[in-house]
Every structure is written in C-alpha cells, then in structure tokens.
Amino acid sequence: MRTRRTGIAVSAMALTLLSVPAGAGEFVPVGDGSATNNADLLGNPAIDCANCTATPPYETDTPFDIDWSLGLRGGIRDDGTGNGPTYQLIALPSVTLKQQTIRGGYDVGLSGELTYEVEGSARIGSISGTAGGEYKLDALTTLTGRGNFKASQDDPGGPDYDSNVAAAPVVLSGDGEIGASRDLGAFNLAVRGSAGREVYGETVYDDNSTSDNTFQNTTAYGVGARLGYELTPGLVAFIDTEADYLAYDVASPSLLVKLDNVTYAGRAGLNARFNETLELEGSLGLGYTDLIDETLDDFSAVLYGARAVFKPDETLTLTGALTTTISQPGTTSGATAKLTYAASGQVEYLVNPWLKLRADAQWNQAHYQGIDSEEQSWGFGAGADYLLNERTDLTADYSFLRTEKTPAPATDEHQVTVGVKFHR
Template sequence: MTKSIRTPLIRAAVALGAALLGGTALAGGLRLAGDGSGSNNIDLLADPATQCENCDSRAPHEWDAPPFTVDWSLALRGAYVRSISSGTSYEALAVPTFKLEHIFLRGKYSLEGSAELSRSTREEFRINALRLGAAGEFQVNEALTLSGSAKFAVLTPSASSTGYPTSTVSASRELSGDAAGAAAYDFGRLTATLRGSLGRSVYGQTTLANGTQIDNSANDNWRIGGGLRIGYKVTPILTAFVDGGVGYQAYDVVAPSYGVKLDATDLTLRGGISAKFNQVLEAEVSAGLGYRKFAFAAADDFVSQLYDASLTFRPDETLTLRGGLATTVGAPGPNASGAAKVEYAATGDIGYQVNPWVKLRASAGYRYAVFSDSTTLETGYSLGAGTDYLVNENLSVTADYAYSATTSATPVDEEHRVTMGVTLKR
C-alpha cells in the first residue's frame, strides 16, 4: 500500500521537474514574454537606439482636451484729454478682446483679436484699431522646432495726430498684413534659426476741412525678407549670436517728390549676447549696421546704425520690470519727407502686485526718427502711471494718467490724459 502511493508521487515529481527545465530552456531560447522581470522582458532586451520596440511613436490622442481654451474681456473707459493743439475734450472708449488657444504635447496654436472704438467731443465715432492674429508652434523632435504667425490690422489715427495738417478732419487709414515663419535647430551648444516673412501695407486718403483729399497711395508697399541667426552657448545662461538679414520693399506707384518708385533692398548684420535664467531674467542686447540700396540710381545708398535691446526681470512673483530699445528701417509713411525712415524707440514699464486685489504700474518711452534725403527729425516722449483694483475674479476697476509730448513739432505739442473705467473678463 505504501509502495503504491510513493511510486506515483515520485513519477509526478520527475515529470514536474522535466517540465520546468524544458520551459526554462524554451523561454531562454525564444525569449518569450514573461512577467516583466529579469531577462525575459522583450523591451528591456530591445536595441537601445530604438528605445522601445513595442511602443507607439505617435503622440497619444488627447481624448478629453477641448479644441480651444477661451478668454475674452471688455474694457469700458472714459477719458479727460487736454492738449496744446486741440484744447480740452472728453472721450469714451470700448476695447473688446478675445483669445482662443490650444496647447498639446508638442506645441500650441492660438487665435486672438481686439478692437478699439472711440467717440469724443472732438471727433465722431472712430474705429481706432482692429487687430487679428494667429500663431502656432510645433516641436518636430528634441532638436527641431517650427513656428509661424500671421497678423492683420486696420489702424485709423486721430485727425489731431502729429504730422497731419491742422485742418485735417479724417486721417489716413492704414491696412497692414504680415506673415512670418521660422525653423530653429539645436545642435547642442550651437543653435541656428532660419526665418522668412511677407508683408503688405496700404494707406488711405487724408481729408481736410475744405474737402481736399490727399492721396497717400505712394506709400503702399509689399515687403519680403529672410534671415539667419546663429547662437553659441557660452554658458548655460549666456548665448552669443550673430544675425544677418536681407529684405526687399516694393512700392505700388511712383513717389511724387522723386518721380520714381522707392523700391529698395535692405541688408542687416548684428551681433550680440542674450541671457536667460529660469523665469527670473531674460535679456538681450545687440548692435550692427543696416544698408539700404534703392533701385533707382539717383538716390544715395543709406547706411544706418542698428541698436536693439530687451530686458525682463522678475525677482519675485509681485514685481516685473521690462525695458526695450528697437530700431526700425522702412517707408517714411504718410505726410513725411525723405525716401526712408529710421526710428529708434526706447520703452520701459514696471508692474507691482501690492496684494491680491491691487496692482500698480508705470511706463515711459522715447522715440527719435530721421529720414534719408531730408533734415526732418521726429522726437517725442511719454510717461504714464496707473492702478488696477480687482473687485472679483471677473471685474476690475482701472485708473490711468498719461502724458505725451512731441518735441519736434512747431510749436511743441503736449497732451495730458486721465482715464478711468472697468474691465469685465471671463
């Protein structure tokens, strides 16, 4: 009895041992998927260059992500304005804005727009500005990033703007559109950014009190350009760079004062250094030369000095300091003399969050413009200060004071503006 029981037990143990040994040999020979541990995990034994043989290289679908996040606001303002040239007036403004944005794993895209509508005791209802813009960014891989943007604007200056005749009742309206694209590649310590752009500007007529209309179509132009920026990371924070660009500006019709079109080729070369330290500091400074060669031989070639700088400093979450210096070379614009205009503009602003409900801000600016083939100068500066009081998460009350002066005008023109209002936002 005992013998008959032991024999089957021995036979079963031998069979189980043989099965285990056979299974282990088979698994080792064929590398079958096991429990994910040890040497039987296929992904752990895959080629390191492919990272993961059984993974889907496509970005996962965002099942719950909405197509856009929506933000909008409506600012209503009332202003008291006093200037040397136009006297005292009162102005009401409405400024609606909206923004649609979608952020995904490898980039983002957005669409935004704004309008500025005004009515004053000096002027009838006026659409000061309409703006619409779209932008997008896509990271192809860890080294290559593509970006692009498109902007459209309709601007209607005030009839009392500097540079217009004193009898102006309707200033020249400007329609402009710009598109730009860029590809940035990170080689490690070396980075390269290739860019291109296309733009168009159209100027309307200026209407005087006696019914005379001044034609500004000689300023209508197309712009096309491209450039390359190469940077070298001196340290993880500092990057030295050189930037070169080429562009062409083509006008629709001849300029009355020259009898030819002011078509021109622009060449620029700048060198500088940029710095970025987390979210605390972002800064860049550069200098260089710009060369404008006109298509008609009678005009002298125009050389300009280029100075550009930008600074954003956030020592903590309550304080933000910004400053900038920009140089622009382009068309002289309506009511201006000369074949080209070079403008240097310096700006600065500060924002301080006193507490969750109160924010203080201040700004300052200065501009200086010269023209080729002309002794005309344009200079001016501005100062401003304001505060925002947050009533609740959707409503805030604002108050601002702004001062501006055009020192190149004869006589010098000054304007004081006190503005108060509310902003309703999503």
C-alpha cells in the same frame, strides 16, 4: 469541527481544479496565463488592448482654452494744439482661442479699439487679428508660423496731421512669417521668411476734399537667420542677419521716383538668462539701405539693441528695451526713409491680490534720410488695476507725451481715463 473540515476540503478542491491545464475547448473564466485564451495578452502590447478605453488625441478636456475681455473707458484728452480738451468713450474688446497639443500648440486672437468723441464723431481705432502656432518635428527641430492682420485709423488731432484734417486715412496691413529652428548641440540655428502688404486710404479735410495716399502703399518680403552658441549654461552669443525688400506701388509725389529698396542688416550680441529672475540681451550691428533708383543716395546706420527683464519675486516686474528700426518716411516730403531710435521701460507692482500698479516711460528720436528734418518725443504714464471680483477690474490711467518735429512747434498731450474691464 465538521464545518471547519468541510471548508478546508472545498478550498483544496478549488486549488486542484485551477492547477489542472485547460483541455481543448475548455472555458476557464480567469484564464490560464498561457497567452492563448486571454485577449489582452495577444498581439502587440504597445498598441493592442482589448479592454482598454480609447483616449482623445488632445490633452485637455475642451478643444480650446478661451480668454476674453471687454474694457469700457471714459476719458479726457488734450492734444496740445490749442483746440481744447476732448471727451472720449473707448471700448476695448478682445478674445483669444488657444490649444496645446502633444507636439506644440496654436492660437487665434481678435481685438479692437473703438472710440466715440462726445461731440459726435466715432472712429474705429483698430481691429487686429492674429493666428499662429508651433509644431515640433522631433526633439531638436521646431517649426513656427504666424499671420497678422490690422485695420487702423489714427486720431486726426494727433501731431502727425495738419489742423485742417477731418479724418485720417484708414490703413490696412497684413503680414506673415514662417520659421524653423534646429538644436545643434552647443549651437542653435533659426531661419525665417516673411511677407507683408500695407494699403492706405484717403485723407479727408474739413472742406470735404480728399488727398490720395497711394504713394505709401507697399509690399514687403524678407529673409533672415540667427545662429547662437552657448558659451556657458544660460549665456549665449549670437549673430543675426536679414535682408528685406520693400516695393512701392507708385512714385513719391515729391521725388517723382519710386522708393523701392533693399535693406541689409547684421547684428552680433549676447543673451544671458539667470533662472526666472533676470534676462539680459544686447546687440550691436550695421544696417545698409540700397535704394533701387540710381538718382537716390543709399545710406547706412548703426543698429543698437538691448532688452532686460528683472523679476526678483512674484510681485515686481521691471522691463526695458532699446531698439533701432528703418522704415518708410510716410508723408514727409523729400525723405527716402525714416531711421528711429527708441527706448522704453515698464514697471508692474502687485501691492496685494486685489491691487496692481503700473508705470512706463518712452523716448524716441527719428531721422529722415534725404532731408534735414528730425522728430523727437518722450513721455510717461501711470495706472492702476483694482480687482473688484473674479471677473471685473476697475482701471485708471494717466499719460503724457511731448512731441517735437522740425519746423513745427512742440506739442504736449495729456490724457486721463477711468473705466472697468470684464474678463474671463
């Protein structure tokens, strides 16, 4: 009984001491709640915290997310020229660094394609680099930017080159684009600006002679704007306008004048998004190319555009596209520009977590302005990826391409490749 009474007395004494206000200079370990001797209750509670741990300015544990892959393939290719098949070894390295921030994110990537033919010739098919990102100024305004660089060299046995070409020219190209978009309620406005440069090296022939391709070197500038209006949730009507200026370094060797031009284009269309299952977009417009030299005829063209993405579940993805592009004529003698209509489709099917099947088809038709010449090609391909383990895939692909370019005879190209892909 005495022990119990003693405990009650001690507890009462403690409560009495805690209830008495602290005197001047008196230290109370637990604080008295008066906001005068508790450091965490002083200052601005939104920014000051004496006992808080500082957090880093980024949202992830590491500065970058790194994705990399290395594809090693062996294949056989018949270009349809009658020279017989060629055996190739192909390396496809790729690395990408990504970072997400509170207001956006950015990425940097580098990839390449290196080809070695068994008879001894090696070629760097392409080396590509890209860097870009986005930054949200506020909840309604977003800034974007991206730059690209590419060094490439075509296969000299392709349909675009004569049979006596030993090495196709090395092409260096770089471009950049900046843009800004603003949410205006039912309206959305996006503006963009771009600049680019493309430089061609020499063509080498079987007798070691060369030909100059300086007449294909160009500098490009462009501006554009897109205004969308949300008709209903998920359905947006839009108009898109742009103007692109293309300047050549030297005159065309066949026309003896520079092919500098300004191309104006306008499109109107609809974009529909149905959750994550289906997205559709279609547009129709008109393009007009104004050639600066008055001795050359300007031309106009109808511009078609369409895109569809259908993903009924996680195992199946279907995509399709129809595009219209106006570009430079290349080495085609007497032409002032090239107008291309192209259609493509892809399907991916995940059979199980280890096996993915792929297939694609393509068609394009090119018209050369200023001369009576057309080019048409179509083809298809199929492939499979088998997940050997977490970091390794086995791959197999087959592709077919038929090319018809007047007045040359048609060519049929077949290619089969198998290989392995290591990835993160």
